[in-house]
Amino acid sequence: MSQAILLKSFFEETGKTFRFILRFLLQWFKPRYEVAEFFRQCYVIGYKSLPLIGLTGFIMGLVLTMQLRPTMIEYGVESQIPIIVAISIVREIGPVITALIFAGKIGSSIGAELGSMKVTEQIDAMEVSGTNPFKYLVVSRVMATTLMLPILALLSDAISLYGAYLGVNIKGDTSFTLFWTQIFDSLSFNDVLPAFIKTYFFGFAVGIIGCYKGYNSNKGTEGVGKSANSAVVLSSILIFILDLLAVQITDLLGFN
Amino acid sequence: MKLEENITLPVIAINNLSKSFGSNIVLKDFNLNLYKKQNLVVLGKSGSGKSVLIKCIIGLLKPDKGSIEVFDKNLPDLNDLELDKIRAKVGFLFQSNALYDSMTVRENLEFPLRRHWIKHNQGEVEQLVTEALNDVGLLHTIEMMPSELSGGMRKRIALARTLILKPDIILYDEPTTGLDPITGKEIIKLMIDIKKKYGTAALIISHDMNCVKMAADKIVILYEGKCYAEGTYNELTENNDPNVKQFFE
Ligand SMILES: Nc1ncnc2c1ncn2[C@@H]1O[C@H](COP(=O)(O)OP(=O)(O)O)[C@@H](O)[C@H]1O
Ligand SMILES: [Mg+2]
Numbered sequence: 001m002s003q004a005i006l007l008k009s010f011f012e013e014t015g016k017t018f019r020f021i022l023r024f025l026l027q028w029f030k031p032r033y034e035v036a037e038f039f040r041q042c043y044v045i046g047y048k049s050l051p052l053i054g055l056t057g058f059i060m061g062l063v064l065t066m067q068l069r070p071t072m073i074e075y076g077v078e079s080q081i082p083i084i085v086a087i088s089i090v091r092e093i094g095p096v097i098t099a100l101i102f103a104g105k106i107g108s109s110i111g112a113e114l115g116s117m118k119v120t121e122q123i124d125a126m127e128v129s130g131t132n133p134f135k136y137l138v139v140s141r142v143m144a145t146t147l148m149l150p151i152l153a154l155l156s157d158a159i160s161l162y163g164a165y166l167g168v169n170i171k172g173d174t175s176f177t178l179f180w181t182q183i184f185d186s187l188s189f190n191d192v193l194p195a196f197i198k199t200y201f202f203g204f205a206v207g208i209i210g211c212y213k214g215y216n217s218n219k220g221t222e223g224v225g226k227s228a229n230s231a232v233v234l235s236s237i238l239i240f241i242l243d244l245l246a247v248q249i250t251d252l253l254g255f256n
Numbered sequence: 257m258k259l260e261e262n263i264t265l266p267v268i269a270i271n272n273l274s275k276s277f278g279s280n281i282v283l284k285d286f287n288l289n290l291y292k293k294q295n296l297v298v299l300g301k302s303g304s305g306k307s308v309l310i311k312c313i314i315g316l317l318k319p320d321k322g323s324i325e326v327f328d329k330n331l332p333d334l335n336d337l338e339l340d341k342i343r344a345k346v347g348f349l350f351q352s353n354a355l356y357d358s359m360t361v362r363e364n365l366e367f368p369l370r371r372h373w374i375k376h377n378q379g380e381v382e383q384l385v386t387e388a389l390n391d392v393g394l395l396h397t398i399e400m401m402p403s404e405l406s407g408g409m410r411k412r413i414a415l416a417r418t419l420i421l422k423p424d425i426i427l428y429d430e431p432t433t434g435l436d437p438i439t440g441k442e443i444i445k446l447m448i449d450i451k452k453k454y455g456t457a458a459l460i461i462s463h464d465m466n467c468v469k470m471a472a473d474k475i476v477i478l479y480e481g482k483c484y485a486e487g488t489y490n491e492l493t494e495n496n497d498p499n500v501k502q503f504f505e
Contacts, residue, residue, distance in 0.1 A: 116357070124316050125354035130340045130372035 020212045024142060027134050034140045041144035049105045049152060056101050057156035060093060061085065061163025069171065078172065082179050083186040085164045090187060091195050094157040096243055099202035102149055103235040107210040110141055111231030114214025115224035123215070138215060142207035149203030150196060190255045198246040202239050209235040265328070266291050267425055267457050268313060273322035274481075275308055282308045284481035285322070290425070290459055295451060297460045297468050299503055300478035306461040307351065309478065310427050313459070314348050315339050326425070337373065344372045347423035347456075351430045353414040355402040362398045365389070365417050372421065388416040391453070392446060408439035415446065419454075426450070428460040432467050444470050465503065477503065 065085050072078050114137060117123050126133040165179050213231040217223045250256065266289035273286040282305035290296050300306045311317040313324055315331050324331045326342050334342065356364050365385045369376050376384070389395040392412040402410055411431065418426060431447065432440035444467050451458060462468060468475060468489065475492055477485045477500055485492065485500050493504050 113358075120352045120357075121350040121354040122356055124311070125348075125350060125356070126367075126371075127316060128314050128343050128346075128348050129368040130343065131367075 016216070017209075017212055020215075021208055023134065024138060024208060027132070027139055028143075032132075032135070034136050037136055037140040038143055041140045042148055045106055045141070045144045046148040046152065048109075049102055049148075050155070052105055053098055053101055053152050053156050054159050056097060057094065057159040058163040060097055061089060061160030061165075062167045063163075064088065064093070064160075065164045065167030066170065069167075081168055081172075082164065082174070082182045085167075086161060086183040086187055087191060089160045089164070090157055090191050092243075094160055095153045095195050095199045095202065096239065098153040098156040099149060099199065099206065099239045100236055102145075102152065102203070103206045103232055103239060106145060107206045107231045107235045108228040110145075110207065110210030111214045111217075112224055112228035114138075114211055115217030115227035116221075118215060118217045119219050119221075119223060134215075138211040141211055142204065145207030145210075146200055146203040149206065150199040153199040153202075154196070190250075194246065194250040194255050198242065201242050201246070205238045205242060206235045209238060264292055266325075267327060268459065269323075269325040270313070271323045271325075273309070273312060273324060274320050275305070275312060275317065276320060281481055283312075283319075286478070286481060287483050288476060290457055292457055293451070293455050295448075295458045295460060295471050295473045297462055297472040297475045298478050299463060299468060299475055300461075301463065304478050305481060306478060307429055310348070310429050310459065310461055313427060314343060314346060340373050344368075344374060344421050345424045347418035347421065347426040349411075349414055349418045349426065349428045349431055351433060353402075353410045355410055355414055355417070357402055359402075360398070361389075361394075361400050361402070361405075361413055364402065364413065365420055368417065368421055374421075384420055388420045389413075391419060391450065392416045407435055408442065411435065411439075411443055412446065415443070415450075419450065422454065424456060426456050426458045428458060428462075430461055430463075432462065432464045437466065440464065441466060441470075447471055463503070468503075 065081060068081060068084060069078070072081050072084070114123075117137070123133045123137070126136060161183065165174070165176065168174050168179065210231040213227040213234070217227040268288070268290040270286060270288040273283050274281075275283040286309065288296075288298075298306055298309065308317060312319050313326065313331070315334075319332060326346060329338065329342060331339070331342070356367065359367070362385060365388060366381055369381050369384060385398070386395065389398060392415055394409060394412050394416065397405060397409065397413065402413065405413065415431075426447075428447065431443050435443065447458065447460070448471055450456065458471075460467065460471060472489055474488060475486065476483050477492070479485075479499050485495060485497065487495070492500055495501065
């Protein structure tokens with residue numbers, strides 16, 4: 001019985017989320033455009049997560065290289081470390097780790113911010129002040145997350161690879177130019193483009209879920225905490241699901 | 257008062273307003289008239305639908321049935337621009353103040369000026385902000401964040417933001433709830449001063465008897481979704497109906 005209820009609420013919630021996405025799409029191209037707010041959000045969202053994403057990216061690259069090293073030596077392919085690392089970072093680890101960190105940092109803050117705006121009637125106040133709060137708050141944030149995450153993911157890739165370069169040089173010795181030439185020679189269009197495109201979807205997921213959870217927050221401070229929390233959980237799961245879909249689609253399209 | 261009511265048209269006229277959420281019937285055939293320069297208090301218990309009523313009047317909630325005429329325009333029939341024009345003339349003081357946390361006091365006050373359909377130049381904006389803050393006696397807080405202010409000050413700033421467009425009607429949602437009695441009285445005095453200065457009509461939602469006694473020209477009791485009783489403060493204190501009496505004990 002309780003499972004039936006759980007299943008029902010799952011489908012209800014999914015339906016509501018899709019309706020929210022539909023509302024976003026409808027509002028998205030109708031004027032008035034909140035350009036100033038969009039740029040402000042880009043700055044806030046991009047800038048806020050930069051240090052964290054840089055740091056995690058750097059550590060990922062460094063650690064991955066050091067972990068791979070013994071096995072690569074065992075198989076006698078030590079010289080191929082940069083290539084293996086580059087492919088795993090660019091194709092998978094960079095986009096996904098960046099998106100997850102982004103969900104934790106930005107998804108939760110959007111959920112909490114809009115949630116507290118909702119429960120303290122700030123969203124209503126905007127509406128009576130000649131502003132469409134959905135455009136002003138939701139559309140600007142979702143567009144900002146969608147456009148900022150790919151940029152952050154690219155930066156994270158670059159910093160990770162730099163970490164990998166340092167990792168290679170802890171025990172071995174590779175020149176800076178050799179390292180990068182090796183990477184750029186091995187990476188192809190098929191490695192970079194699908195990975196880049198999927199980060200747009202990750203960014204959209206983080207933004208729309210954070211906004212949905214915040215915008216529909218329950219009354220009380222507890223409701224705000226819940227919104228922030230479920231925004232992170234749901235968008236993290238969604239990132240993995242989208243990742244799974246992305247690999248199937250690129251496979252079908254023959255981008256390997 | 258009576259005479260004036262008869263010769264002028266109401267600025268807000270609500271007829272047979274009904275609103276429910278699922279099976280929860282909140283308002284049922286509710287009627288109310290608010291006249292020019294009148295302070296009308298709607299009295300009702302917590303959860304009786306007072307906020308729902310006031311949110312229907314400003315178009316934040318859509319009624320299921322009935323008409324809400326504000327300045328002779330029926331709200332449910334209006335498009336976005338027409339609604340915006342009405343909203344510029346109707347101020348709303350939210351129960352939780354609804355100050356924007358991420359903005360300074362100045363930005364909070366500028367927000368309605370910059371966003372409504374009427375455009376103001378920079379000089380006018382400055383002047384209106386200063387004037388509204390002076391009306392509530394808080395000009396010195398102009399560069400502060402809402403989180404740095406006390407509860408009473410936040411209420412005053414919220415009131416200043418409501419006043420900034422020089423509305424003809426102000427809707428107050430429980431203006432004294434959550435404040436200590438002394439601060440509450442100051443807010444009521446401020447509301448009365450504002451009425452004198454600008455000649456606004458006010459619909460005040462409350463269950464604070466101090467507020468009712470000091471500010472009300474007329475009182476409407478909201479009970480079970482209906483307008484249960486109405487009259488002046490003195491008239492209602494003499495009413496022996498237990499549902500009316502409970503407020504005046
Ligand atoms: N947006 C909403 N969705 C569902 N129910 C609501 C909503 N707003 C108010 N209600 C319900 O309407 C009733 C009246 O609420 P409200 O007008 O806030 O009471 P109050 O008189 O204390 O201001 C309550 O039972 C509340 O649960
Ligand atoms: Mg209320």
